[in-house]
Amino acid sequence: MKVGIIGATGYGGLELIRLLHSHQEVQTIQLFTSSEEGVSLSTKYPHLTKLYDAPLEKITKQAIEQLSIVFLGTPSGVSGQLIPNIYNENTIFIDLSGDLRLKNSADYEKWYGKKTAPEDLLAKSVYGLCSWNNDAIRSAKLIANPGCYPTAVLLSLLPLLKTNLISHEGLIIDAKSGVSGSGNKPSQLTHYAETTDATTVYKINKHQHIPEIEQAIKSCTGTVEPITFTTHLVPMVRGIITTSYAKLSPGVTAADLHKAFTDTYSDDPFIRFMPDVATLSTKQVKGTNFCDITFNVDDRTNRVTIVAVIDNLVKGAAGQAIQNMNLIMGFNEKAGLQAVPLFI
Ligand SMILES: NC(=O)C1=CN([C@@H]2O[C@H](COP(=O)(O)OP(=O)(O)OC[C@H]3O[C@@H](n4cnc5c(N)ncnc54)[C@H](OP(=O)(O)O)[C@@H]3O)[C@@H](O)[C@H]2O)C=CC1
Numbered sequence: 001m002k003v004g005i006i007g008a009t010g011y012g013g014l015e016l017i018r019l020l021h022s023h024q025e026v027q028t029i030q031l032f033t034s035s036e037e038g039v040s041l042s043t044k045y046p047h048l049t050k051l052y053d054a055p056l057e058k059i060t061k062q063a064i065e066q067l068s069i070v071f072l073g074t075p076s077g078v079s080g081q082l083i084p085n086i087y088n089e090n091t092i093f094i095d096l097s098g099d100l101r102l103k104n105s106a107d108y109e110k111w112y113g114k115k116t117a118p119e120d121l122l123a124k125s126v127y128g129l130c131s132w133n134n135d136a137i138r139s140a141k142l143i144a145n146p147g148c149y150p151t152a153v154l155l156s157l158l159p160l161l162k163t164n165l166i167s168h169e170g171l172i173i174d175a176k177s178g179v180s181g182s183g184n185k186p187s188q189l190t191h192y193a194e195t196t197d198a199t200t201v202y203k204i205n206k207h208q209h210i211p212e213i214e215q216a217i218k219s220c221t222g223t224v225e226p227i228t229f230t231t232h233l234v235p236m237v238r239g240i241i242t243t244s245y246a247k248l249s250p251g252v253t254a255a256d257l258h259k260a261f262t263d264t265y266s267d268d269p270f271i272r273f274m275p276d277v278a279t280l281s282t283k284q285v286k287g288t289n290f291c292d293i294t295f296n297v298d299d300r301t302n303r304v305t306i307v308a309v310i311d312n313l314v315k316g317a318a319g320q321a322i323q324n325m326n327l328i329m330g331f332n333e334k335a336g337l338q339a340v341p342l343f344i
């Protein structure tokens with residue numbers, strides 16, 4: 001099968017290359033650029049020497065039409081305008097950006113501060129939250145791959161929200177990410193001198209993933225209340241950890257929560273429910289498509305603390321995008337995604 005990557009020079013693109021390279025169903029990976037046509041990716045990234053030396057290609061409708069799948073790892077505001085120009089019935093589009101996730105275009109313009117994608121594109125797009133939307137994913141032509149933070153938050157909260165074991169009201173979610181989450185464009189926030197030896201809170205009550213999380217909670221459980229969601233940048237390259245605090249519904253015990261997680265995920269290839277662990281670390285999922293989840297009930301407050309870890313570039317981006325491809329194409333869901341975590 002022939003696949004393509006638009007935005008191949010970005011961090012999401014590089015991670016797609018790394019994972020697709022060992023996918024047994026993928027024979028050719030075409031790499032596209034908007035700014036460095038003719039340049040070899042291995043010139044820019046020497047670790048790809050003797051692997052990806054061919055010149056980067058210009059994005060054209062004719063080239064995209066030849067591909068079974070095209071991934072877009074482009075900054076927000078790009079794919080919503082680009083896809084209408086290259087859309088065709090032969091190719092499946094998987095967008096890693098936030099452009100097609102929010103069904104309400106006013107929400108996109110408010111939270112992203114950018115022009116929304118056309119309504120017909122939004123109507124066609126399927127939210128690619130694997131494990132929760134697999135039936136719709138299997139027949140999709142256009143996938144809105146979930147955001148990195150929403151993936152960890154939703155996978156860890158939906159089993160309890162859907163069964164009404166925790167209250168929808170007063171949910172508080174504290175999230176922390178490594179610096180690769182902000183892509184390969186340097187900024188003041190990600191400058192080494194300011195990120196190393198520091199933890200920084202950012203986008204307080206303004207993060208663009210707030211409406212995405214609320215939309216998915218509504219769609220999976222039928223109801224939603226506003227969430228409090230706070231993001232932090234921590235001095236590591238990869239990884240996300242989310243810690244959520246929820247009020248238990250009357251009479252609910254730890255055993256009920258345990259059952260909800262095992263009922264939902266015991267057969268899941270990538271979600272590892274880990275009750276009774278003393279620690280949970282981003283390292284234990286590094287380089288993989290795993291999402292590890294644990295919880296602890298505080299009897300003093302009648303609250304439960306729910307923790308999830310993912311690799312932002314894999315389960316939070318390229319890995320989940322490939323899992324979506326596998327579901328659509330009817331491949332083994334784990335194809336290309338079987339690596340053991342890079343723990344040390
Ligand atoms: N990093 C992460 O952990 C995650 C990222 N995402 C989302 O995925 C997307 C990609 O992220 P990431 O790889 O980190 O971003 P990067 O900034 O690292 O890379 C984006 C790439 O997009 C290409 N690009 C820029 N402008 C255009 C354009 N007008 N047309 C086509 N291509 C363009 C650039 O390549 P070139 O100049 O060669 O065209 C660039 O290398 C973003 O929307 C991000 O929000 C989602 C989940 C997690």
Ligand SMILES: CC(=O)N[C@@H](CCC(=O)OP(=O)(O)O)C(=O)O
Nearest residue numbers: 097098147148177178181182208
């Ligand atoms: C550390 C860091 O900066 N992370 C980014 C991740 C968001 C992202 O990837 O953007 P979309 O999912 O909206 O496309 C952020 O918090 O904005």
